[in-house]
Amino acid sequence: MILTRILGIAALSLTLAACGGPRDISGARTTLPTIGSSGGALSNVQAKKLFGSKGLASSQAPAAHGGYAKGCLAGGAQLPETGPTWQAMRLSRNRNWAHPETVDMVKKLSAFAATQPGWEGLYVGDLSQPRGGPMLTGHRSHQIGLDADIWMLPPKSLNLTRAQRENISSISTRRANGAYVNASWTRAHHEILKAAANDPRVERIFVFPGAKVQMCNDEKGNRAYLRKIRPWYGHHYHFHVRLSCPKGARGCVNQNPPPAGDGCADARQWQANILNPPKAKPRDPNAPKPKPRRELVLADLPAQCNAVLNN
Numbered sequence: 042m043i044l045t046r047i048l049g050i051a052a053l054s055l056t057l058a059a060c061g062g063p064r065d066i067s068g069a070r071t072t073l074p075t076i077g078s079s080g081g082a083l084s085n086v087q088a089k090k091l092f093g094s095k096g097l098a099s100s101q102a103p104a105a106h107g108g109y110a111k112g113c114l115a116g117g118a119q120l121p122e123t124g125p126t127w128q129a130m131r132l133s134r135n136r137n138w139a140h141p142e143t144v145d146m147v148k149k150l151s152a153f154a155a156t157q158p159g160w161e162g163l164y165v166g167d168l169s170q171p172r173g174g175p176m177l178t179g180h181r182s183h184q185i186g187l188d189a190d191i192w193m194l195p196p197k198s199l200n201l202t203r204a205q206r207e208n209i210s211s212i213s214t215r216r217a218n219g220a221y222v223n224a225s226w227t228r229a230h231h232e233i234l235k236a237a238a239n240d241p242r243v244e245r246i247f248v249f250p251g252a253k254v255q256m257c258n259d260e261k262g263n264r265a266y267l268r269k270i271r272p273w274y275g276h277h278y279h280f281h282v283r284l285s286c287p288k289g290a291r292g293c294v295n296q297n298p299p300p301a302g303d304g305c306a307d308a309r310q311w312q313a314n315i316l317n318p319p320k321a322k323p324r325d326p327n328a329p330k331p332k333p334r335r336e337l338v339l340a341d342l343p344a345q346c347n348a349v350l351n352n
Contacts, residue, residue: 066182066281068294068295074343079344080340086338086339087337092350098114098115099116102116105286106292106343107184109182109185117138117140117172117186127164128199130166130192137168143188146243150240157233160233161198162199168186168190169184169185174349187284188282215277217315220312226252234270235260235266243284244295246283248271248277254308271304
């Protein structure tokens with residue numbers, strides 16, 4: 042039974058892959074000129090080691106270069122560790138940097154969250170590294186300063202110490218492997234995600250399928266914002282807010298817009314597939330094994346990232 046369920050989920054993953062699903066969170070593939078050999082001796086060094094070693098932003102005008110999963114961030118702004126309605130978590134990661142528009146969005150969303158019952162504001166997870174780029178661990182996206190992870194845990198205190206921020210955990214809001222929300226999900230979660238989606242700068246919000254379905258069921262007013270709420274694997278301890286490229290930004294690659302409509306039917310189908318996974322197609326024993334994903338090297342990144350790294 043367990044094996045059958047695992048194979049069914051694998052089949053669902055392959056179906057989504059055929060539809061371009063796995064790129065939904067990573068974004069469109071970039072087609073910009075790359076650094077190539079102009080990176081010199083560093084061209085073939087893993088980009089995550091180079092960008093992950095930078096402790097401060099570059100001294101440049103703010104700019105997002107490339108795509109969400111292959112790019113970098115010039116002139117990044119730092120979200121202060123603590124504000125009137127937020128706290129940045131896991132400070133040891135040094136990932137509370139982003140494009141200024143993202144920092145502004147987080148501050149304004151946290152102020153709205155503080156108006157919700159039981160919420161003092163927001164606990165903010167990963168934004169980006171000081172200069173963006175691939176991260177040493179974790180995310181494939183979050184590379185151009187336009188992604189933000191927001192914890193599902195309602196803050197009761199905004200006076201956590203650095204040590205407490207390393208050890209406290211968020212809460213899961215899912216049950217039945219993400220088909221439904223659990224008792225920790227509240228109307229306040231709905232309203233905070235809705236407020237984020239109604240920010241015109243926001244392009245997508247990723248959350249587990251059961252949350253999307255619950256929001257579809259509960260929304261009785263204007264449903265247009267639901268188009269931006271996209272079901273995705275995981276995302277039950279936090280939700281992921283993604284901004285569009287700022288207006289006039291050159292060399293920043295947007296995703297294709299979400300499909301038309303509120304997306305509720307697709308979310309319900311995802312829910313159904315979690316509850317009753319489709320049968321897995323037999324695997325061809327002679328098919329070659331898939332190659333592991335190659336780590337990005339400096340040469341792979343947009344040409345502007347060389348200056349961002351070395352500024």
